[in-house]
Amino acid sequence: MNYYRISIGLVLVLLFGTPATASDLQQGIHGMKWGSSISEYDELTKVHEANQAAYYGNSNMVYQTANQPVPGVFYGFYRDQLFAVFIKLRSPDQFSQLERQFTIKHGKPKTTYYPKTRQTVHRWKDADVKIKLKMKESTREFKLAIYYAPLAASLNQKQLDSIPSDAYDNTPSKKDTTVKSAPLLDE
Secondary structure (H helix, E strand, O other), rough: OOHHHHHHHHHHHHHHHHHHHOOOOHHOOOOOOOOOEEHHHHOOEEEEEOOOOOEEEEEEEEEEOOOOEEOOOEEEEEEEEEEEEEEOOOHHHHHHHHHHHHHHHHOOOOOEEEEOEEEEEEEEOOOOOEEEEEEEEOOOOOEEEEHHHHHHOOOOOOOOOOOOOHHHHHHHOOOOOOOEEEOOOOO
8 A cells, every 4th residue: 555655656746846847948047938029128138139139138137056156148039039048157167067957857968079179068958948068178168058949940050159259248247236146047
């Protein structure tokens, strides 16, 4: 009888517990829904535009992971719909923490190493959401990109990552008292 109760309990946890954590990124990120219009977010400021894609930052928010602030978070809108978030990471610690977090939530990544650029790219897929965690050894750059595939598929790869590197210099200062702070992802 105890075996039966434990089995039923385990099944209920798997049925109801997994979708709650798996759906975190399925709905969107930072309170913004995939496919939503830029007009819904007054706090965002345009930092770059290329063809039908525009990229926005929030100068009133600092996100952190691995007990460190993240240097830049930008939201991509394609034809006025949220299709991606691009995040520049500060350190190998942030990269490692996110790699562990995504592996726990989404399983072992598909990993590709590009010897010419000395870049490692980890990829996860969760239904309509694609996650890329990149580390370029030669320049010690660490980036995270999360795409909503139904919209991102309309853009070519070059357009997806077209945020100029100097846009990351316009991130909020921790000294500004009007800046809010929040975790980068639910951990």
